[in-house]
Amino acid sequence: MVDDLGFSDIGCYGSEIETPNLDALASGGMRFSQFYNTAKCHSSRVCLLTGQYCIAAGDAALNHAVTSAEVLAHSGYSTLMTGKWHLQKQPTDFGFQKYFGHLSGACNYFAGDNTFRLNGEPWQVPQEGFYTTTANVDYGLKFLDEARDREQPWYLYVAFNAPHAPLHALPEDYAKYKGKYDEGWDVIRDRRIAKQKQLGVLPESLEPSPRPEHIPAWSELEQWKRDYEANRMTTLAAMIDRVDQEVGRLIADLRKNDELDNTFILFVSDNGACPYDRRPALLDVEPTNANTILGDSTAWAWARNSPFRYYKQNQFEGGISTPAIVHWPAGLKQPVGAIVDQPAHLIDVLPTLADITDSEIPTSWQERELRPVSGISLKPVFNGQQIKSRPPIHLLFASDRGLRDGDWKLVSFQSEQWELYNVANDRCELNNLADSEPERLAMMIATWNEMAKNVLHAPAKAFAEPTETSGPHLHREWTFFDATEPEYYMKKRAKPAAKPRANTKTPLSKIRARKNTQMEVVSNELRLTFTGDDPGIAMDLRGLSLVDGPYRVAFQLKNDAKLTGEAFYTTDAKTNLPNGERIAFDVQSGSDWQDIDIAIKTSTRIHQLRIDVGDGPGKATIANLQLQDADGNTLLSWPIQDPKLN
Numbered sequence: 264m265v266d267d268l269g270f271s272d273i274g275c276y277g278s279e280i281e282t283p284n285l286d287a288l289a290s291g292g293m294r295f296s297q298f299y300n301t302a303k304c305h306s307s308r309v310c311l312l313t314g315q316y317c318i319a320a321g322d323a324a325l326n327h328a329v330t331s332a333e334v335l336a337h338s339g340y341s342t343l344m345t346g347k348w349h350l351q352k353q354p355t356d357f358g359f360q361k362y363f364g365h366l367s368g369a370c371n372y373f374a375g376d377n378t379f380r381l382n383g384e385p386w387q388v389p390q391e392g393f394y395t396t397t398a399n400v401d402y403g404l405k406f407l408d409e410a411r412d413r414e415q416p417w418y419l420y421v422a423f424n425a426p427h428a429p430l431h432a433l434p435e436d437y438a439k440y441k442g443k444y445d446e447g448w449d450v451i452r453d454r455r456i457a458k459q460k461q462l463g464v465l466p467e468s469l470e471p472s473p474r475p476e477h478i479p480a481w482s483e484l485e486q487w488k489r490d491y492e493a494n495r496m497t498t499l500a501a502m503i504d505r506v507d508q509e510v511g512r513l514i515a516d517l518r519k520n521d522e523l524d525n526t527f528i529l530f531v532s533d534n535g536a537c538p539y540d541r542r543p544a545l546l547d548v549e550p551t552n553a554n555t556i557l558g559d560s561t562a563w564a565w566a567r568n569s570p571f572r573y574y575k576q577n578q579f580e581g582g583i584s585t586p587a588i589v590h591w592p593a594g595l596k597q598p599v600g601a602i603v604d605q606p607a608h609l610i611d612v613l614p615t616l617a618d619i620t621d622s623e624i625p626t627s628w629q630e631r632e633l634r635p636v637s638g639i640s641l642k643p644v645f646n647g648q649q650i651k652s653r654p655p656i657h658l659l660f661a662s663d664r665g666l667r668d669g670d671w672k673l674v675s676f677q678s679e680q681w682e683l684y685n686v687a688n689d690r691c692e693l694n695n696l697a698d699s700e701p702e703r704l705a706m707m708i709a710t711w712n713e714m715a716k717n718v719l720h721a722p723a724k725a726f727a728e729p730t731e732t733s734g735p736h737l738h739r740e741w742t743f744f745d746a747t748e749p750e751y752y753m754k755k756r757a758k759p760a761a762k763p764r765a766n767t768k769t770p771l772s773k774i775r776a777r778k779n780t781q782m783e784v785v786s787n788e789l790r791l792t793f794t795g796d797d798p799g800i801a802m803d804l805r806g807l808s809l810v811d812g813p814y815r816v817a818f819q820l821k822n823d824a825k826l827t828g829e830a831f832y833t834t835d836a837k838t839n840l841p842n843g844e845r846i847a848f849d850v851q852s853g854s855d856w857q858d859i860d861i862a863i864k865t866s867t868r869i870h871q872l873r874i875d876v877g878d879g880p881g882k883a884t885i886a887n888l889q890l891q892d893a894d895g896n897t898l899l900s901w902p903i904q905d906p907k908l909n
């Protein structure tokens with residue numbers, strides 16, 4: 264799995280970036296043209312590993328799921344992983360016998376971070392000669408050799424962090440692409456779409472989405488912006504080329520060991536290209552070292568998701584469509600090089616792995632309450648068959664929603680009005696049929712809600728009524744192309760006008776009790792009495808200056824009931840709780856103080872935070888509530904002691 268790679272970012276899906284090793288897997292295997300991820304990092308990893316939708320599986324806690332590593336270990340496989348984890352605990356807690364990589368969602372490619380682990384133990388990143396993409400394969404090859412020594416079949420999950428920001432390329436890869444993107448995004452995108460049609464990845468008749476209003480024509484850009492933008496894409500291309508080179512090292516190793524024909528290989532991306540521009544523009548730099556960091560570009564994300572609309576996090580086709588290559592000469596009965604247009608999703612991976620290895624997916628597991636797998640085995644596709652019917656594919660990340668049912672797609676941008684498309688002839692989602700197909704629209708909305716409730720077990724926040732769509736879809740962290748100076752280039756856009764919220768009287772940063780909760784503040788303790796559903800506390804941090812994440816939320820808790828605690832947070836100012844990201848944490852019953860420590864694995868700042876520790880009615884006491892940085896330094900503590908902040 265690669266990270267934040269766009270649909271058209273590799274050669275066999277239309278790219279000009281040189282990816283001969285991946286292209287060879289495709290031409291010697293098969294490709295899917297409608298394979299879906301979840302549009303976001305951690306949720307895609309949950310689906311890939313568990314066969315379930317992210318929320319159903321217990322989100323990052325995985326407490327309602329078993330992983331593919333656990334299933335295959337039970338069948339006698341050596342289970343190996345390298346790269347980005349981005350979930351709770353560690354891979355070695357979820358069935359991987361060997362693990363090298365970083366637990367975090369992203370890190371400096373040359374310097375790493377302090378979340379690296381080797382087989383469960385902290386691992387110090389070397390100060391010289393380190394690059395994550397390469398290190399992942401160094402350890403992958405080592406683990407394979409060890410598994411061969413044990414004469415066991417093996418399962419290796421390589422989770423590259425590339426080409427996720429920060430944009431960082433090895434000097435030799437960077438040099439290869441320098442000057443290659445001076446023509447700009449309009450030309451590159453047109454060329455990619457032409458190649459996609461010529462390859463047969465997309466139909467000749469497909470009408471690509473036009474350049475959206477929030478992206479300027481390359482020809483209109485000032486020279487410094489062109490230079491800066493070309494440099495960003497040069498770096499991205501170099502990072503993707505490096506992934507291909509490292510995949511090539513893996514393939515060479517399999518070939519050398521006479522394992523290539525009978526190894527099932529799947530290549531996918533966790534979400535579409537990322538539009539969030541979170542770094543100031545640096546001009547005249549080469550990001551080929553730990554100290555020079557560039558961020559993502561909204562316009563290049565548009566070109567990289569050719570020919571689709573929108574980006575990472577959005578449930579439009581640009582956010583959720585991934586290249587998906589399967590290589591398995593001994594097992595595939597599809598014509599060599601076939602391109603299959605049957606829809607598939609990352610939830611299908613575990614059922615497929617279980618099917619082709621004759622493994623059983625357990626229905627019970629110690630200390631976990633398992634929920635049923637939602638994916639289906641893709642083995643019939645490998646056998647050259649058409650899957651006649653499959654349940655609708657449910658799409659949800661934070662407030663972005665969608666549903667793929669047969670030829671039809673229901674989609675909503677950040678819970679704005681539902682839109683309806685016939686993707687059989689309008690995969691680029693250009694002709695909204697919501698008004699002309701009211702019955703189908705209502706039926707699909709009902710299905711979306713029913714699945715969110717009964718399949719995902721999504722919290723009530725997921726069902727919030729859509730808001731009116733007024734004007735074009737926008738996000739405040741998309742590149743600010745109107746900037747006249749580099750330092751303003753990533754400036755946050757003005758927040759689009761939002762409906763006033765019921766609790767706008769809440770003072771900034773002040774803690775408040777949620778509905779059905781009474782709170783008494785005594786010294787540094789928060790004494791909570793729950794009188795009904797959804798009890799807990801919420802903090803609004805939007806008026807504060809706050810360093811970027813990751814963070815920890817730490818507190819002591821005394822609670823008279825056993826339950827699962829939940830924390831929610833938002834990473835953009837536009838999203839309001841109850842929308843946002845969810846983290847579950849364990850709470851023990853009893854009268855003793857428990858130490859609660861919740862990791863918030865975001866690389867950006869958080870805006871709102873909510874903690875539910877009860878399941879009402881009941882009582883709980885929270886003491887020493889703090890927001891800390893990843894190193895445990897206190898950033899904020901509640902009740903707020905500084906009167907200025909109250």
Ligand SMILES: [Ca+2]
Nearest residue numbers: 266267304533
């Ligand atoms: Ca990602």
